[in-house]
Amino acid sequence: MNQEHILKSIDEASKVIGKTWPLYSFVTSNPLSGYEKLPFADAVDIAKGNLNADMFIEASLYRKAYQLGEIGKEELATLLNENGLSKSPEFYLEQMESQNRTEEKNSSHDLDRIMAKWLSSFMDEGNAEWEMPNKEDGFYKAWRKLAKYDSEVSIKDIQQIPKTPSEALQHILKNIPEKDYLNIFTFHLAALPGWTGYINYRSTSNSQWQQFYPIHLEDYLAVRLWIAHHINSPILPEKEQDGTDKTIAKLQYVWLKAWERTWQNQLIHTLKKDSIIATTSQKPESLPDAQMVFCIDTRSELIRRHVESKGNYETYGYAGFFGIAMDYEDLNDGLTRKSCPPIVSSAYTVSEMPQATKAKEKLAYERKNEIEQFAEYFLKRMKNMLPSAFGFVEGSGFYYGLSLLMRTIMPGYSYRIKKNNSSSHETICEPKIDSNNLKGENHFGIPLAEKVAIVKSAFDLTGWKNFAPLVLFVGHGSHSANNPFGSSLDCGACAASPGRHNARMLAKLANLPNVRAALALDHSIEIPETTIFLGAEHNTTTDEIVIFDSELPDTHKEQLGKVKSDLMSAQRTATQDRLGMDSDSIALAQRKANNWGETRPEWGLAKNAGFIVGPRTLTKNENLDSRCFLHSYNWEMDDTGNALEGIMQGPMVVTQWINNHYYFSTVDNNTFGGGSKITHNITGKFGVVQGNGGDLKMGLPLQSLRQSDDEMYHQPLRLSVLIQAPIARVTDILSRNENLKTLLDNEWIYLMVMDPTEQNDIKRYEKNLKWVSTKENSKDVKQNARKVELELAD
Helix, strand or coil, X not given: CCHHHHHHHHXXXXXXXXXXXXXXXXXXXXXCHHHCCCCHHHXXXXXXXXXXXXXXXXXXXXXHHHHCCCCCXXXXXXXXXXXXXXXXXXXXXXXXXXXXXXXXXXXXXXXXXXXXXXXXXXXXXXXXXXXXXXHHHCHHHHHHHHHHHCCCCCCCCHHHCCCCHHHHHHHXXXXXXXXXXXXXXXXXXXXXXXXXXXXXXHHHHCCHHHHHCCCCHHHHXXXXXXXXXXXXXXXXXXXXCCCCCHHHHHHHHHHHHHHHHXXXXXXXXXXXXXXXXXXXXXXXXXXXXXXXXXXCCHHHHHHHHHHHCCCCEEEEEECCCCCCCEEEECCCCCCEEECCCCCCCCCEEEEEEECCCXXXXXXXXHHHHHHHHHHHHHHHHHHHCHHHHHHHHHHHHHHHHHHHHHHHHCHHHHHHHHHHHCCCHHHCEEEEXXXXXXXXXXXXXXXXXXXXXXXXXXXXXXXXXCXXXXXXXXXXXXXXXXXXXXXXHCEHHHCCEXXXXXXXXXXXXXXXXXXXHHHHHHHCCCCCCCCEEEEEEEECCCCCEEEECCCCCHHHHHHHHHHHHXXXXXXXXXXXXXXXXXXXXXXXXXXXXXXXXXCCCCXXXXXXXXXXXXXXXXXXXXXXXXXXXXXXXXXXXXXXXXHHHHHHHCHHHHHHHHHHHHHHHHHCHHHHCCCCHHHEEEECCCEEEECCECCCCCCCCHHHCECCCCCXXXXXXXXXXXXXXXXXXXXXXXXXXXXXXXXXXXXXXXXXXXXXXXXXXXXXXXXXXXXXEHHHHHHHHHHHHHHHHHHHHX
16 A cells, blocks of 8 residues: 555645634634635535535525625626526526525534544643643554543554554555545545644644644544544545535626625726826825824724824835734743744744843833733632632632622723733833844844845835834734634734734834934935834724834924824724714723623624725725725835735735635634634633534634624625736736736636726736726626616516
8 A cells, every 4th residue: 555645645635624723823814725726616616515515605695785786786787697697686596595505414423523522632732631641642642542441432452553643544444445545535634624724733833732742634534534443434425416506506606706896896986086096106295294004904994094184194004014024922921923924934033122221120020920920820720620629719709709790890991990000011121133043042133134124125015205203113903801713803914913013123123223324325215313113003992002102212202292192083083983983982992892791892804805005095085994905005116016026925815815714704604614602612722612512613703704693794705906006017927926826817816907007097807817997897897787687678
């Protein structure tokens, strides 16, 4: 038997699953990333069979979108006509609604339950009081030593079990043709895609847990197939007739495309209005009082509008890790976490060092943290250890009762007390950056050339040339109570960590005199001596912006005071806008942030649908309803196209991940989402299961996507990207980047380009580097729609 063929088949089968990210770093990603080399329509058809999942929204929600005009009559009529569907929209709606969604019986239920039990025990990351023995030997060997104690499997002698996973697989598969290996592995990996997705994450992340307690898909399959053999669960899945109605699938896809095309046309109409079209060559009337760089996150669109309305302020959009591929060593808990996009390798580690005169304060802060951490650990042990649990509850019940009462009845007041009494290390520390390549050596900082490159990249990618006296790099984070998926509301560009650390580090680098001198000498970037850069953080739950100003010179204190006052005003109007109320909106936002029974502290990136790459003049006067990622870009300053290529290779791919994570979590929340928060249970500190077991949840909770079980909030549309740049430049970039061209050709992303060299005409990308003008297309849509209407009338 060919072991190499087995491993190759496992690798191929693993493409049916994505990665399940841990709760403490819950990165949004495309659960069908392994299918991206296929056209979207083919990919969802295959994935539906592999995962027994729904790939499109319910027909009733298509009906609602059609009734609300979100699916336009003209766009729908044209697409129905193009696909040879000649009957009325109502006829096709009724046809789709007649297909009831039915859940198939799981023939491997017992096997899935047994595997979930073993996986949760082995993969625990500190939640369990008693560890599974022999974990350091790896999953297969640890299971083998304990298998005889599993009464559900009835293995009396471990000598029955081969010593290695490869031997076990060869033994189970010895009488099965090699051509069936791929089907077998695909079936068994897809049975628990949440758990196998986390194994996929662990085996590629090289985390400490994986280093100490290794587990791989080969181990999982060896254990699963051996157990399946002993409990008479099927090894080779039975061939079933495909019950999917191909006509219904085609209809669902046509209605999805009509919805997406309608949204695109509305966006094009907005951006083409005479009142907002402005060329980037126009000179600003005056230098702004302050400039603020926000993450491209859709939630930044709202706060940017409100900040700009409060004074002479200019805002930019930039990926929230601020161009620093770093890990961050947290002073509070000593843990080092990734703080840059998952697709980027971390080149640096950023830590905290005391400011010149505050070494003693840093030591005091660290001691306080140690005491608080020990107290938390001690209380947890007292609650969980059997001998002390009852006495602890009796003795502390009164105080816990008061605490719970306070948090329940007055969560907003509790939030403000906690906020006012909490100390921040940012007031006594400054960020320090080191190279990961030099780890373990006695080194300080990184070479000047690298510092300059980081700062210059920020200016290049955003098309930035003039500098105000105050410049804020504004990262973002979220605040919510009793929310296992809280990290999903933090910065996706920072691997689901808050962006404050990256923002502070970039500000520190941009303030360095030698960096400024090199920028001026080597790159003709002149930063005035009067310009000061500061880090800040936008709390997306309360819309508060906190500025880290401990190193601010006295010369700028008055200016910063004015900025802080205006940001408080922006918080008030932004929360009013977001929460739909005229008064007490900040108090409500704070209550939602600290209410441990609140299932929707904020909506996160729900409703995301577009990614706009261009100057702020394209969108400044419009309310985009927090539906668009906004990345600043000036095509005139990007002669080589390198800046745009970087945006398309990085942020465009990441926003596609986010968009598809929301899409699939919405269309089938049971398979791809997080289920209902009401019955969540945390397992192993890293994941959530529904109720008392089952598969690990890999996506967003139901409450992050819908107003109710039947009422939609997020509209599941694929990402539509619009770039303002010469179309020849975009075409050239795509011709050099096959991965980007594949995403577009296979319709995982839509792309439109507004060409400033052709009167800002907007063209849509078609397959194989071809473009279609939206002006001509708009005429065709109306003509075709009218033609169809007349045919239907006859």
